[in-house]
Each structure stands twice: as C-alpha cells, then as structure tokens.
Amino acid sequence: MSDTPDAGLPATAPAPFYRHKLATRLWHWVNALSVFVMLMSGLMIFNAHPRLYWGKYGANPDHPWLEVMPGHIRVGPVVLPGFGVFGVSANGRGYAVNPLFTIPSHYDLSGSREWHFAFAWLLVVPGLLYLAWTLIGPHKRDLAPTLDELRPSHILHDIGQHARLRFPTGEAAKRYNILQKLSYAGVIFVLLPGVVATGMTMSPGLNAAWPWLLDLFGGRQSARSIHFICAMGLAAFIIVHVLMVILAGPINEVRSMISGWYRPHPDPVNAAIAEPAE
C-alpha cells in the first residue's frame, strides 16, 4: 500500500476519484443540448430585428443602444467590426447573424421561434430540478467560495495561474478552484435564471399573468436587452469552458463528465513545474 506519492519520487498515476454525481452529469449534457439550440435559434430570432433598446418600448423610429449594420455592430457610441459573425451577406441577402450560427440556417423567424420555445422546456424543467438539487443537497458546498478564496490576492493569483496554463493538481484538483466556483455559480444562479426570467418577460401573455416581471427588468425592451446580454454571457462561458477542457486534458475531463471518474494529474511532477522556487 504505497499509494501515497512522496515528493521527489517519479509520479505514479494517482487513483481516480469520483468527481461528478449523476445529477450533474445528466444535467450537463441535457443542458449542453438545450443551451446550444437556444443560442442558435435565439440568434435567428434576433435577425428579425437586430436592434436593442432600453425601456418599455422600442422600434425603428426609436434609438437603439445596440444595432447590427452591414459588416459592423454598433454598441453605444462604439462601432465594431462584425468579424464575419454579425452583419454578413449570405445566400443573396443580408443577415444580422451569420447563418452558420443559427437554427434554421436560412431566414425563418417562425421556425426559429418553434425551436426556441420547444427547447425552452428542456432548459427550464431540468434546470429547475438541478437548481433544487443543488440548493437542497451537499452540492452547494462545492460551489460556495470560502472567505479565504474570495480575497482579491487569491483570485488574482488563480487568474495568473490559469493564464500560464497551470492547473490545480493532486488534492487541489479534487474540488473546484475559485474561478470555477464563480463561473459555475454565475451560470447556475445568475445567467440561466436571468435569461429565462427575461425571456418570460417578453411574452405579452405572461405580462398579463405576472406584470411584476416587467417592473423587475424595467420594461419589455429592457428585458429583451438583458436577455441578449445573458445569452452572450452564456456564449462567452461556453467558449472559455470548452477551451479550458481542451487545455486541461479533454479525454480525462470529458470522461469525468460521462462516467463521473476523474484522474488527477500526477502531483509531484506538476508541482515541480508549477512551483519554481518562489
């Protein structure tokens, strides 16, 4: 039983450990599908009126804070290039969003609405179950940052380590680091509830049932803007998340999200690389 790696010894593969419970794994993949469809069908809906406003109303005669123009996207006073994503021309017509990133992949507002509102159920129902499971069970402790972790110096240190692609190893890899905790909690408690609540605020039917939603977000067009901002936040999360998975070892990471079992990086070797005499 000489499983404990001693410093200085060549690394033996550390024992795999059970990292993700079944609820997390199930929700992760269901959510991956629903968020993917929601983002792509949502971008097609955005195509129909690629302008965002603040307040209760907003239409072409009014002033948008964000608008897509051919080849460009304007955010407030800043005009940015469209980077081939926004303001492109394809199939002989202009698109606010490149059809490569939309469902369906041709202009179809009614079709995209059909996809969006069907997959909304797959986003909301499992999402609520997972939220309840997180809040009731022990999982919330995995996400809750400690006071020590919230020190700015600790967060800055972790950002620095991530930027140098030095990821936690051994024991430290068994729990989420502060950047993971903040981003996962941000997705579960802020972005997803935000995108769902603002989505419901845009429904004229639900406005009659729950008018307080409009007060909460400052009117329908503000809710539409916040809906878009939350969706872009989710898109940004997905890009960084997938990048991190690739950099941290995609096979090990994806396996742990399928079977639950994760194999930490050998501690001593990485420790030697990660911590030069400081």
Add this chain to the structure above:
Amino acid sequence: MMMEFSRRTLFAGAGGLVLAGCDKIAASPNVRKLLTLGESATFSAQRLVSDRAALAPEFSLADLSPVFRVNGNGNPGTPDYDAHVAGAFADWRLAVDGLVERPLSLSLAQLRAAPHRTQITRHDCVEGWSAIGQWAGTPLRLLLQQAGLRSSARYIVFHCADLSGGRPYYESVDLIDALHPQTILAWAMNGQTLSVPHGAPLRLRVERQLGYKQAKYVMRVEAVQSLAGLYGGKGGYWEDVADYQWYAGI
C-alpha cells in the same frame, strides 16, 4: 494567404455539411411533431397560469411611443376600400355573422355611439420591437352579446380588406380572448380617428398576443366552430403562409 484561404474553405465546407444535417433533422416529421408538442405545452402553460380576465399592462400618456411604427400593409388600396376612404367610411358597414342568433350590420357611427373602452397598451411585433399606443374602441364582447353567440361557436374570425400577394388578411382568436375585457375593435388611436396606415376604419386589439394577431381593416367578424375550412386552415394569414404560431402569447 493560400493556407488561410484553404483553411477557410475547409471550415465553410464542414460547416455547410453540419448545417445541411441540421436542416435535414429540422425537416423530419418526428422533429416537427416534437416541436409542435412544445408549442402546445407553452399555450397550455400560459392559459394555466393566467386568469381568463387577467389584464395586459396598461400605461400612461407619458409612456406613448413618439412615433408608432406602421407595419404590414399600410393601405389595402382596393377599389372598394379607396371608395370607402373617399366617402370617409360613411357607407361602410361591419358585418357580425356566422354562428350567431342575430347577424349584425353596423355603421361606424353606430359603433362610435356604443359603449367603448380606452386603453394605453404595448404592441409587440413578433420580430421583437414594441410600440405603446392609446386605443379606443368597442369591446368585442358587447358585439358578440348583441349578436348572440350560438353554443357551437368556438372561434371568432376577423376578415380584413387588405390583401398580401393576392391573399386576404384574416386572423382568429378563441372565445377566451374574444370575450376578454381588453379585446376591442378600435376606431381611434392616440386620441384621433384611426388612420389608414394603422387600419382604418376598424382594427382588432387583442392585447395578450403579438402584433400579427392585431388585424387591421376589419370588415367582417364571423363566429365559427372550426378554423379548418377557412382560407389555408391555420387560423390566420401568417399562420397559413409562413407557419407562424396561431397562439401568439409569446
């Protein structure tokens, strides 16, 4: 440069393959069925959480859109309609018929003399924009009570004067929305006689649904048992021509 070009071509090619796959999935009848299931779940859920009489939010004069965007047809432009415009709609009549005990034929003056409701509400286009306007008009419920709905009536259909691509515009609602206190046939907007671009002489306001349900240039109100035999059978112009959802509460 060459490398960049070929990589891009490869990417576009791969993307095209994936998209072709996606569109194939989207077109499959089983996927369509699944999506339709989602649509009816949304309709049922909205009806479940909303009281029948729950009112759409109403606003103050200070909230009015400075310019209310004109959308869809701005003028039916048919010889009949042009004649009505020339005559200030003096000879125009609204027909209320179908599954009713006493079909009605009402002049604009009769409608204006009837009890009316004034409301400042938000118009939400399916495209995403909103405009706030003030509407005054005759509650549809009063007209249907006057005409006496038969017990077999399930839907109210609005036949319009305007055509798009040769097809007449029409819309329909169920009796829950038809009898809703805010459902009116409006003859005034922002304190003035309803203008031609906004649907003169009469436009439907059904405030818990999207803009394409707010039929303009309403000529005839018909009570029916089923939408199947009318025009394309899906209950509205946009529903027929582009598969827009009949229930437009979201």
